[in-house]
Amino acid sequence: MLALLSRDLKLAIRAGGGFGLGLAFFLIVVTLVPFGVGPEGKILARIAPGILWLGALLACLLSLDRIFALDFEDGSLDLLATAPVPLEGVVTIKAIAHWITTGLPLVVATPVFGLLMHLEGAAYYWMVIALLLGTPALSVLGTFGAAITVGLKRGGLLLSLLVLPLYVPTLIFGAELVRRGADGMETQVPLLMLAGITMATIAVVPFASAAAIRVNLR
Amino acid sequence: MSIWEYANPVKFMKTSSMVLPWVSILSALCIVTGLVWGFFFTPEAANFGSTVKVLFVHVPSATMAINIWVMMLVTSLIWLIRRHHVSALAAKAAAPIGAVMTIIALVTGAVWGQPMWGTWWEWDPRLTSFLILFLFYLGYMALWGAIDNPDTAADLTGVLCLVGSVFALLSRYAVKFWNQGLHQDSTIMKVGQDDPLDPSYYVPLVISIVGFVLFFVTLLLLRTRTEIRARRLKALEQRERMA
Amino acid sequence: MMPELGKYTATVLLSYAGTLGPMIVLLGWSLWRGAKVKAALAAQEERMKKNG
Numbered sequence: 129m130l131a132l133l134s135r136d137l138k139l140a141i142r143a144g145g146g147f148g149l150g151l152a153f154f155l156i157v158v159t160l161v162p163f164g165v166g167p168e169g170k171i172l173a174r175i176a177p178g179i180l181w182l183g184a185l186l187a188c189l190l191s192l193d194r195i196f197a198l199d200f201e202d203g204s205l206d207l208l209a210t211a212p213v214p215l216e217g218v219v220t221i222k223a224i225a226h227w228i229t230t231g232l233p234l235v236v237a238t239p240v241f242g243l244l245m246h247l248e249g250a251a252y253y254w255m256v257i258a259l260l261l262g263t264p265a266l267s268v269l270g271t272f273g274a275a276i277t278v279g280l281k282r283g284g285l286l287l288s289l290l291v292l293p294l295y296v297p298t299l300i301f302g303a304e305l306v307r308r309g310a311d312g313m314e315t316q317v318p319l320l321m322l323a324g325i326t327m328a329t330i331a332v333v334p335f336a337s338a339a340a341i342r343v344n345l346r
Numbered sequence: 347m348s349i350w351e352y353a354n355p356v357k358f359m360k361t362s363s364m365v366l367p368w369v370s371i372l373s374a375l376c377i378v379t380g381l382v383w384g385f386f387f388t389p390e391a392a393n394f395g396s397t398v399k400v401l402f403v404h405v406p407s408a409t410m411a412i413n414i415w416v417m418m419l420v421t422s423l424i425w426l427i428r429r430h431h432v433s434a435l436a437a438k439a440a441a442p443i444g445a446v447m448t449i450i451a452l453v454t455g456a457v458w459g460q461p462m463w464g465t466w467w468e469w470d471p472r473l474t475s476f477l478i479l480f481l482f483y484l485g486y487m488a489l490w491g492a493i494d495n496p497d498t499a500a501d502l503t504g505v506l507c508l509v510g511s512v513f514a515l516l517s518r519y520a521v522k523f524w525n526q527g528l529h530q531d532s533t534i535m536k537v538g539q540d541d542p543l544d545p546s547y548y549v550p551l552v553i554s555i556v557g558f559v560l561f562f563v564t565l566l567l568l569r570t571r572t573e574i575r576a577r578r579l580k581a582l583e584q585r586e587r588m589a
Numbered sequence: 590m591m592p593e594l595g596k597y598t599a600t601v602l603l604s605y606a607g608t609l610g611p612m613i614v615l616l617g618w619s620l621w622r623g624a625k626v627k628a629a630l631a632a633q634e635e636r637m638k639k640n641g
Contacts, residue, residue, distance in 0.1 A: 272509065276489070276502050286485075286492050290506065293481040294513045300520040317523070325516065336509050343501040385605065396597045403608035446615045453607040461600050561612065565619055572623040579630045586637060 129213055129221055136225035150187040150230040151237055157183040158241045169246040176245035177255060177306035184234050184259060185295055188266045191230050193284050195222055195274040209345055215338040223271040231263030254309030262302040265326040268333050269294045275337040279344040297325055353430035355574050362567045373560030380554025388546055400458045402551055406558035408451040411479060414444030419511045422504035434500035438490050439569035443562055445483035452476055471522045478517045482510045496577060
């Protein structure tokens with residue numbers, strides 16, 4: 129399983145888009161927003177958590193269709209499905225690899241982007257915590273969407289239509305956590321809910337993704 | 347005699363063709379009675395004025411919007427567990443009806459909200475949840491449309507329906523947490539409590555809900571029959587090409 | 590015949606139209622598609638019977 133993880137990571141880095149593309153996309157979103165709403169620091173600071181979350185969502189979505197597509201085309205997915213490692217495990221590894229290449233860089237880069245968005249003191253570390261807790265769920269759910277659409281020729285648009293509604297709870301609690309943290313209100317409820325959703329997603333959704341892949345390989 | 351007999355398409359076609367005229371007549375009767383009664387013969391409510399008449403279209407469509415998804419969940423589960431094709435096709439046939447019901451609930455809600463709350467749209471928990479539910483319907487139907495192989499499509503949409511149900515429910519609670527709403531609570535279940543719905547509204551409302559349920563059953567039977575025929579047509583064409 | 594709806598006439602009429610309209614469209618579409626598929630299936634079965 130570790131071998132699979134390192135293989136996926138190597139492929140992502142060598143293919144050139146892995147780490148860089150998601151981050152660049154994130155940067156573009158953050159750059160474009162002030163053009164849309166005006167350069168006033170107060171407004172930017174107010175909408176910053178939402179913008180950063182949306183940027184993370186979209187950056188995550190960008191790289192989803194590549195999770196299984198290549199392996200499906202060259203047949204290595206069939207090999208993985210018959211390998212001694214259970215397919216559920218393979219799917220989880222794929223999600224982890226996706227998170228390391230897109231989610232983790234976003235979390236690391238958030239303080240810098242927060243600067244651009246005039247994010248205020250307490251909101252800083254709440255933003256990082258929220259993204260750290262939330263993005264794994266985004267990757268796992270994205271893997272599910274990718275597993276469902278893997279056999280389709282042009283699944284890209286359909287993939288976003290299927291996956292984005294699933295992101296709603298994570299987005300709500302994630303953004304709420306930052307908002308409350310910034311205002312100095314109690315943060316326990318959204319914090320626990322966000323973590324709970326991520327944990328439950330990681331525990332349950334890989335089974336659905338593996339089932340979808342088995343159907344698509346039939 | 348068990349319910350599983352209707353999993354046989356031939357049996358289903360035979361029975362549904364017998365039941366269909368009766369259900370459709372009954373449904374038309376109930377909807378006409380309920381709506382005419384609601385529209386012409388109900389008094390104005392103190393705090394709503396004549397807008398209370400919107401109740402008789404808004405509540406039934408909203409009820410159906412949710413329950414059709416539940417029905418799709420059940421039929422998807424039956425397909426995934428027992429692999430009866432009629433069940434999967436019924437789920438497919440139900441989705442557009444559910445989507446239309448969701449639109450109706452949203453539209454009538456917006457029209458009602460305009461004079462009552464002074465806005466067409468408010469990011470109120472119930473409204474927002476319905477919008478999210480509508481997105482789930484759209485994704486479900488788009489997935490059915492995108493896959494050629496009918497069994498693959500049935501399996502994948504079934505799994506999507508399962509996962510979607512959990513997340514739709516989760517969204518419902520998340521949205522509630524996110525914003526406290528303007529929407530009044532459901533009063534229909536409160537009969538016998540402090541603030542029950544007046545009988546002059548209750549009776550026509552129940553009649554129109556029954557009418558909407560029967561309307562759904564009519565359309566569902568009709569559309570499932572079409573899906574079964576379409577499936578058979580596809581199989582025959584394939585056989586012809588093979589020969 | 591028409592009940593007195595006061596200042597909410599537009600609201601009530603719009604909501605009834607907004608309900609019945611989509612329902613009728615959906616019913617019409619379902620019937621149309623049902624008839625189309627039924628005809629196509631009948632034609633196909635007829636042709637296959639003829640060809641053996």
